[in-house]
Amino acid sequence: MKHFLMTTFLSAALALPAFAADYTIIAPANPGGGWDQTARSMQQVMQQAGISGNVQVQNVPGAGGTIGLAQFSSQGQGNPNTLLVGGYVMVGAILTNHSPVTLRDVEPIARLTGEYEAIVVPASSPIQTMADLVAELKKNPGAVSWGGGSAGGTDHIMAGLIAKAAGVDPKAINYIAFSGGGEALAAILGAQVTAGISGYGEFESQIKSGTLRLLAVSSAERLPGVDAPTLKEAGLDIAVQNWRMVAAAPGLSAEQKAAVSADVEKLAKSPQWAEVLKTKGWQDTYLAGEAFKEQLDKDIAATETILKDIGLVQ
Amino acid sequence: MSTFDFLLQGLLVAMQPMNLIYALIGVTLGTAVGVLPGIGPALTVALLLPVTYRLDPGGSLIMFAGIYYGGMYGGSTTSILLNTPGESSSIVTALEGNKMARAGRGGPALATAAIGSFVAGLIATIGLAFIAPAIVKLALVFGPREYFALMVLAFVTVSSAFGDSTLRGLTSLFLGFALAIIGIDQLTGQTRMSFGVPDLLDGVEVTTLAVAMFAIGETLYIAAQGEQGPDKVEAVRGSVWMTGQDWARSWKPWLRGTVIGFPIGAMPAGGAEIGTFLSYATEKRLTKHPEEFGHGAIEGVAGPEAANNASAAGTLVPLLTLGLPTTATAAIMLAGFQQYGLQPGPLLFATNPQLVWGLIASLLIANFMLLVLNLPLVGLWVKLLTIPRPWLYAGILTFATLGTIGANPSVFELGMLLAFGLMGYLMRVFGYPIAPVVVGLILGPLAEQQLRRALAISQGDPSVLFTSPIAAVLLAIAALALIVPAVLRARGKGQVLSQLAASED
Numbered sequence: 057m058k059h060f061l062m063t064t065f066l067s068a069a070l071a072l073p074a075f076a077a078d079y080t081i082i083a084p085a086n087p088g089g090g091w092d093q094t095a096r097s098m099q100q101v102m103q104q105a106g107i108s109g110n111v112q113v114q115n116v117p118g119a120g121g122t123i124g125l126a127q128f129s130s131q132g133q134g135n136p137n138t139l140l141v142g143g144y145v146m147v148g149a150i151l152t153n154h155s156p157v158t159l160r161d162v163e164p165i166a167r168l169t170g171e172y173e174a175i176v177v178p179a180s181s182p183i184q185t186m187a188d189l190v191a192e193l194k195k196n197p198g199a200v201s202w203g204g205g206s207a208g209g210t211d212h213i214m215a216g217l218i219a220k221a222a223g224v225d226p227k228a229i230n231y232i233a234f235s236g237g238g239e240a241l242a243a244i245l246g247a248q249v250t251a252g253i254s255g256y257g258e259f260e261s262q263i264k265s266g267t268l269r270l271l272a273v274s275s276a277e278r279l280p281g282v283d284a285p286t287l288k289e290a291g292l293d294i295a296v297q298n299w300r301m302v303a304a305a306p307g308l309s310a311e312q313k314a315a316v317s318a319d320v321e322k323l324a325k326s327p328q329w330a331e332v333l334k335t336k337g338w339q340d341t342y343l344a345g346e347a348f349k350e351q352l353d354k355d356i357a358a359t360e361t362i363l364k365d366i367g368l369v370q
Numbered sequence: 371m372s373t374f375d376f377l378l379q380g381l382l383v384a385m386q387p388m389n390l391i392y393a394l395i396g397v398t399l400g401t402a403v404g405v406l407p408g409i410g411p412a413l414t415v416a417l418l419l420p421v422t423y424r425l426d427p428g429g430s431l432i433m434f435a436g437i438y439y440g441g442m443y444g445g446s447t448t449s450i451l452l453n454t455p456g457e458s459s460s461i462v463t464a465l466e467g468n469k470m471a472r473a474g475r476g477g478p479a480l481a482t483a484a485i486g487s488f489v490a491g492l493i494a495t496i497g498l499a500f501i502a503p504a505i506v507k508l509a510l511v512f513g514p515r516e517y518f519a520l521m522v523l524a525f526v527t528v529s530s531a532f533g534d535s536t537l538r539g540l541t542s543l544f545l546g547f548a549l550a551i552i553g554i555d556q557l558t559g560q561t562r563m564s565f566g567v568p569d570l571l572d573g574v575e576v577t578t579l580a581v582a583m584f585a586i587g588e589t590l591y592i593a594a595q596g597e598q599g600p601d602k603v604e605a606v607r608g609s610v611w612m613t614g615q616d617w618a619r620s621w622k623p624w625l626r627g628t629v630i631g632f633p634i635g636a637m638p639a640g641g642a643e644i645g646t647f648l649s650y651a652t653e654k655r656l657t658k659h660p661e662e663f664g665h666g667a668i669e670g671v672a673g674p675e676a677a678n679n680a681s682a683a684g685t686l687v688p689l690l691t692l693g694l695p696t697t698a699t700a701a702i703m704l705a706g707f708q709q710y711g712l713q714p715g716p717l718l719f720a721t722n723p724q725l726v727w728g729l730i731a732s733l734l735i736a737n738f739m740l741l742v743l744n745l746p747l748v749g750l751w752v753k754l755l756t757i758p759r760p761w762l763y764a765g766i767l768t769f770a771t772l773g774t775i776g777a778n779p780s781v782f783e784l785g786m787l788l789a790f791g792l793m794g795y796l797m798r799v800f801g802y803p804i805a806p807v808v809v810g811l812i813l814g815p816l817a818e819q820q821l822r823r824a825l826a827i828s829q830g831d832p833s834v835l836f837t838s839p840i841a842a843v844l845l846a847i848a849a850l851a852l853i854v855p856a857v858l859r860a861r862g863k864g865q866v867l868s869q870l871a872a873s874e875d
Contacts, residue, residue, distance in 0.1 A: 089701065115416075123571060126568050232557075241694055242510060246512070368559055
């Protein structure tokens with residue numbers, strides 16, 4: 057018994073440094089994007105809430121996050137002080153780029169935030185409702201051009217899902233990929249494309265000022281303060297959220313994993329994090345442990361199906 | 371209140387002592403990161419975001435604006451003195467600026483860059499204040515087909531950087547295109563020419579290629595020549611300051627550079643580099659001293675430097691009026707706005723006029739500060755060139771390598787830097803121009819993507835490329851620029867032209 061107590065104390069003492077650990081967070085994208093902002097917000101909150109005294113953010117941009125993912129899984133191996141930010145876009149990028157490293161090669165800890173997609177048309181467009189847009193799509197799928205972010209990303213997947221739900225061949229959609237939401241927004245405002253798909257936040261101020269018309273949002277329930285039907289109400293059985301997650305390095309011991317999970321939970325439950333979510337307009341979608349892993353597997357399977365339907369993955 | 375009242379009120383906000391200090395910190399930091407190749411203003415602002423969280427919104431945005439403008443200034447210094455462009459928008463500056471520096475005219479080159487940047491920054495910032503809504507309307511008219519026409523025009527004008535042989539120039543340009551294909555195709559998400567190497571998925575970084583071709587290639591070339599290298603670098607010949615003639619030859623390029631750079635910066639898919647290419651080509655066409663181009667023509671520094679600063683101000687047009695970030699730095703400034711719960715966009719001017727006008731006013735102040743900071747330093751900077759050559763070039767190698775490693779800490783990137791450096795050396799030995807390779811890498815993907823987008827929207831109908839009035843006009847200008855010299859040549863005036871071409875480097 058005495059021996060048992062000793063080991064408990066010893067392991068507690070050994071584990072102690074892990075609780076006040078220094079962290080390096082890898083943002084697998086350029087400064088300014090959603091993952092970078094997530095990583096930097098985590099840095100700020102972890103320091104303010106006293107979870108960690110020293111947090112660094114490192115940008116490893118490229119290829120929808122798969123370059124950062126590959127580097128993280130090989131160099132981070134067994135290191136409990138590194139974290140990786142990722143998200144739904146990474147799931148698609150892994151499939152389209154045939155990335156040799158997948159999310160199974162790291163240790164997903166928790167889903168942190170999410171954003172819903174919005175389908176918009178320019179204010180000058182004759183299309184008034186989602187039903188009008190679907191009717192156009194059924195008439196001639198090629199004539200409806202969709203403007204959104206990178207190929208194989210959440211926006212592209214949404215366009216494919218809408219076509220599929222409307223009974224149109226997803227391969228026939230005319231999706232125009234732009235680099236980042238900004239360029240897509242300009243093309244939509246300039247009526248260069250028929251409709252636009254992106255995160256609701258990207259369009260919010262344009263919708264409020266009346267230059268864009270919001271047709272539908274991709275959430276399961278109506279969003280508070282947003283005057284638009286969900287896709288389900290519009291007769292399309294789709295609910296998609298562009299979520300962001302945090303993962304730990306592979307090869308951690310059970311204690312190390314538990315310590316990282318505890319720190320992430322502290323972060324997600326802190327009042328400072330709630331404040332960040334409010335100012336950035338991110339939804340709190342915290343989901344951890346086995347429940348998150350199950351959801352992740354479901355998302356990966358569903359994404360693979362739709363990317364095959366669109367024809368991006370063979 | 372009228373626009374003018376708002377601006378005056380903004381100036382009062384920006385002139386508060388604390389805000390002046392933030393502006394000073396910003397421009398100093400910005401100049402420093404602009405000088406270092408690889409480390410850009412985007413990363414600097416990102417690193418400072420958490421630090422500035424406790425400041426008031428006005429103060430931190432003023433500091434960011436200072437960094438942004440400062441970065442544009444700093445990039446020109448290393449381009450001119452060391453032939454090492456600190457940012458992609460100062461690549462063109464190296465063409466004439468470095469030749470001037472080697473001929474002992476580094477002082478005037480730095481001065482015309484600094485004053486040109488000031489003039490352009492001043493005019494463009496005032497433009498931002500008064501005509502932003504009109505400019506943004508113009509920018510939104512530009513769709514894929516208009517951008518494609520603009521790229522075609524840029525390709526035609528780029529030929530002015532080809533040197534004496536069109537064939538060699540085109541070879542270099544197509545080398546750039548070939549490098550541009552590497553990586554993930556944006557429109558389909560499929561990888562091209564990456565041969566399974568994950569580091570190649572994101573393509574070749576423009577600054578890596580530029581630093582390698584210009585700095586490393588040059589260093590190897592000089593080292594290979596040994597002691598009897600022909601072109602002796604003179605640190606200072608004549609005055610360190612601009613002469614009356616320098617002023618006379620600089621002021622028009624400054625203004626033209628501003629007019630070209632500002633609207634292109636405001637376009638969502640424009641980019642500061644394109645403005646500098648167009649400005650360089652314009653100055654080369656209009657100059658009274660065409661024989662000096664390729665040997666250090668001051669117009670070739672004045673115009674592009676004005677253009678890149680004007681486009682920096684132009685970038686803020688879509689950011690403030692649409693909430694649309696068009697560069698990495700603008701994206702982080704957007705994050706900075708959001709940190710304070712402000713959403714840039716059509717409503718920002720109405721909901722937070724003090725802040726917007728405070729920002730615009732502080733840009734004016736940052737611009738003055740940069741001039742005050744940079745002009746006295748010119749004398750100090752040119753002393754760099756008096757460093758003995760072995761030390762100087764060893765320093766350039768260290769500097770270029772550190773910058774690349776700093777931006778992307780990867781062994782592969784370092785390998786690419788050395789491989790491209792070797793390529794730059796070989797191209798110099800065999801007399802191929804360097805600049806078109808970098809130009810091809812920048813413009814190639816833009817032209818390809820816009821063409822494919824335009825054709826996808828029209829469902830494969832190519833006539834769409836000519837039916838937009840703006841695209842048609844741009845293509846017509848490009849056609850004229852190609853045909854007129856050919857016609858002149860055919861009518862026997864070609865002797866003059868070929869003589870001009872032959873005297874180029």
